[in-house]
Amino acid sequence: MASVNKVILIGHLGKDPEVRHLEGGTIVANFTMATNEYYKDKQGTRIERTEWHNIAAWRGLAELAEKHLHKGQQVYVEGRIRTRQYQDKDNQTRYVTEIVAEEISLLGSRPGTAAQPAATAVAEEPVTFRQEPELDQLPF
């Protein structure tokens, strides 16, 4: 039956992506990104809350994550929610929720360094990547 499962995130990477090459040649990149909420509590104090998201990028997006993404960078990620279950060391069922990326865009400019100031460090390459539909995830 028709349904929609869509996530849109803009935030900064907490770490460089970790890239794994699976048996069979498939590549997957995992990284975390932070989004922040601001609100006032009942006393009127300004509170900041950070939400950490687990992102999984497959195949083409994984290669691009490996090449172009790094800690601290601001990105746009569009994808879908997926909760996986696994058995922990005590053989209990545990759940982890992650975002499977379908599109990633690099935002802002890269932080400058002494040798290469921000104004000139901006990527020349196109910076939006979309996951091509792969055989094992084509909509039926």
Added chain:
Amino acid sequence: MASVNKVILIGHLGKDPEVRHLEGGTIVANFTMATNEYYKDKQGTRIERTEWHNIAAWRGLAELAEKHLHKGQQVYVEGRIRTRQYQDKDNQTRYVTEIVAEEISLLGSRPGTAAQPAATAVAEEPVTFRQEPELDQLPF
């Protein structure tokens, strides 16, 4: 820092919402909704995968969920991702990810019954509800 944490879901409720009245008068409704993905595996077999999402609706949205939502109903939910941690009975840290609803819309018409066919069973009431910003979650 500017960030975006947005989720858009269309799916069907797995159960009637569970509504709790917290100390202090706050109301929260929890329900699950399913989204489905279809893909073909490497053998070309059609696979269906169901994803279950935990939805939390607060205050005004909780009241409306209690009044208008029921098992099996198709809904549009817009919200944000939140992962909470808690201690399980063995005092281990566990995580649960849920969607905090910010807007809920009722989709489709209600299933008809013998006494009241579908064509006339459509809700008369407005069927989109948006969460009013509350004191403790106003953007700063």
Added chain:
Amino acid sequence: MASVNKVILIGHLGKDPEVRHLEGGTIVANFTMATNEYYKDKQGTRIERTEWHNIAAWRGLAELAEKHLHKGQQVYVEGRIRTRQYQDKDNQTRYVTEIVAEEISLLGSRPGTAAQPAATAVAEEPVTFRQEPELDQLPF
């Protein structure tokens, strides 16, 4: 440079789609869909405003629109905004804004008839369609 142009609509079709076969074999379907806003004016009177959107569906999505979409049906459309300009009969430049569909999902069940009640009239076919990336619109 990285950018995002995304539209998400849920509404009902104003008419059956109009399908055209262009020279070269490309197919395009055009239809309108309505979304509604409700608000109260300064006197507290409830106002309803209908917004009409022009949707263009190309190639695979056009075929599916032709086969599955009809006047009055509730649909989810995801796409991007495109404004085209053209010369009117007085040779003046005019603009028309439309939504180029990238994903279409059928929502709700079909209205029941005496012969075939709503409960059994639900489409058996898959009801979400995604546009495959075509040669002339592949992200670079």
Added chain:
Amino acid sequence: MASVNKVILIGHLGKDPEVRHLEGGTIVANFTMATNEYYKDKQGTRIERTEWHNIAAWRGLAELAEKHLHKGQQVYVEGRIRTRQYQDKDNQTRYVTEIVAEEISLLGSRPGTAAQPAATAVAEEPVTFRQEPELDQLPF
């Protein structure tokens, strides 16, 4: 009837916002922002197409646009599509489509100047603003 009319844009401002104070004290800011698409034509040549969007920000968002937005800046805009009609000088009905902003976030860092390099020119203030629901546009 329940419907959704949602637009998500990330792009750069083409000009500084134009701010008008209407009779009655209402403030509105108008600006344009560009999004870009890249594709290859049938000869394999890389084509860039720029889409220009007309954004209208009302009340609180207008003030914030006036204060924080300027030509060239990268922004996230969430809003809804609205097509207005008007009579042109020849008394013919014309249409213009714009995006009514509901949320605006500043992305990236501000372009540096000689006196104040990019690395230190980043805004200190919170940079996401949401439109508070106003009397005349409250969901009913």
Added chain:
DNA sequence: TTTT
């Protein structure tokens, strides 16, 4: 663990 990000960013301001």
Added chain:
DNA sequence: TTTT
């Protein structure tokens, strides 16, 4: 009229 933006950005790379």
